[in-house]
Amino acid sequence: xxxxxxxxxxxxxxxxxxxxxxxxxxxxxxxxxxxxxxxxxxxxxxxxxxxxxxxxxxxxxxxxxxxxxxxxxxxxxxxxxxxxxxxxxxxxxxxxxxxxxxxxxxxxxxxxxxxxxxxxxxxxxxxxxxxxxxxxxxxxxxxxxxxxxxxxxxxx
Numbered sequence: 001x002x003x004x005x006x007x008x009x010x011x012x013x014x015x016x017x018x019x020x021x022x023x024x025x026x027x028x029x030x031x032x033x034x035x036x037x038x039x040x041x042x043x044x045x046x047x048x049x050x051x052x053x054x055x056x057x058x059x060x061x062x063x064x065x066x067x068x069x070x071x072x073x074x075x076x077x078x079x080x081x082x083x084x085x086x087x088x089x090x091x092x093x094x095x096x097x098x099x100x101x102x103x104x105x106x107x108x109x110x111x112x113x114x115x116x117x118x119x120x121x122x123x124x125x126x127x128x129x130x131x132x133x134x135x136x137x138x139x140x141x142x143x144x145x146x147x148x149x150x151x152x153x154x155x156x
Contacts (some may be wrong), residue, residue, distance in 0.1 A: 013045075016036065022050075022053065023051075033061070037060065048074035049074055054074035054084075054093055061090075062089040067087070068088075072089065075095065078155035078156045092146060094145065095155065100127060104124055118130075
C-alpha cells in the first residue's frame with residue numbers, strides 16, 4: 001500500500017536497499033538506520049512497518065541530529081513513540097484503532113446473526129468496503145489512525 005502510493009505520488013523516490021527484517025527490534029532498527037545513514041548520506045526518509053521499527057529509527061535520527069534531514073514514518077504504538085513524535089525525530093505514523101476494530105467485529109457478528117452472508121462488496125458505515133476472502137475466511141478493513149504531533153496525546 002505504501003509503496004504503491006509512493007510510486008504514484010513520488011515517482012523520483014526510490015528504495016536505497018531492500019526491506020530489512022529489523023522492525024520488531026528497537027536496537028536492530030536503530031543500528032540498521034545508522035548504517036543506512038552512513039552508506040546513503042543523502043537518504044531523505046525511512047518507512048518502518050514493524051511496531052518497534054520507527055522507535056529505533058527515531059533514536060538513530062535523534063542521535064545524528066537529523067530530524068530536519070531524514071523523515072521517519074511507520075506503524076507504531078503511540079505511547080512508545082510519543083516522545084519521538086513530539087521532538088520531531090519521528091515525522092508521523094499509523095496505528096490501528098481498537099474502537100474501529102471492535103465496531104467492525106460487531107458489524108460482522110450482527111450481519112451473520114441476521115442470517116446474511118459476508119461477501120465481496122461487504123461494507124460497514126464509517127469503515128468502508130472490506131476485502132473479503134471467503135476461501136481463507138478473512139475479512140479485512142483498512143482503517144488506520146494517522147499519528148502526528150497534533151494528536152499523539154489523545155492516543156494513549
